[in-house]
Amino acid sequence: MASGWANDDAVNDQINSTIEDAVARARGEIPHGESLSECETCGEPIAQxxxxxxxxxxxxxxxxxxxxxxxTSQAGYNRRGSKDSQLR
Known part of the structure; x- marks a missing residue:
C-alpha cells in the first residue's frame, strides 16, 4: 500500500530511534570508574x-x-512531524 514518501516501517523506525536515544542518554548518566570517597559537590564523605x-x-x-x-524530563525529538507536513 502506498504511503506517500515514507516507507511502510517509517513509524516503527521513528519509535525505535526514539527508544535508542533514550537508552543511550540513560546509559550516559550511569556513573563509571572509581568511586570518590568524598562528594565532589559538598566535600562530605560518601559512605562505603x-x-x-x-x-x-x-x-x-x-x-x-x-x-x-x-x-527535568527530556521531551524527545518529534521525528514524525505534523500531519499537515506529511500531506504536502
Missing part, C-alpha cells in the same frame, strides 16, 4: 556502602537527591 553498591559514584546521597529533583 554507597560506594560499594554503586561503583563510580561521585555525589553523596543528599547532593544526588538535589540533582535528581532538579532534573
Amino acid at each position: 556502602a554507597r560506594r560499594k553498591a554503586m561503583p563510580g559514584v561521585r555525589l553523596c546521597i543528599r547532593c544526588q537527591q538535589e540533582k535528581d529533583s532538579k532534573k
Whole structure:
C-alpha cells in the first residue's frame, strides 16, 4: 500500500530511534570508574556502602537527591512531524 514518501516501517523506525536515544542518554548518566570517597559537590564523605553498591559514584546521597529533583524530563525529538507536513 502506498504511503506517500515514507516507507511502510517509517513509524516503527521513528519509535525505535526514539527508544535508542533514550537508552543511550540513560546509559550516559550511569556513573563509571572509581568511586570518590568524598562528594565532589559538598566535600562530605560518601559512605562505603554507597560506594560499594554503586561503583563510580561521585555525589553523596543528599547532593544526588538535589540533582535528581532538579532534573527535568527530556521531551524527545518529534521525528514524525505534523500531519499537515506529511500531506504536502
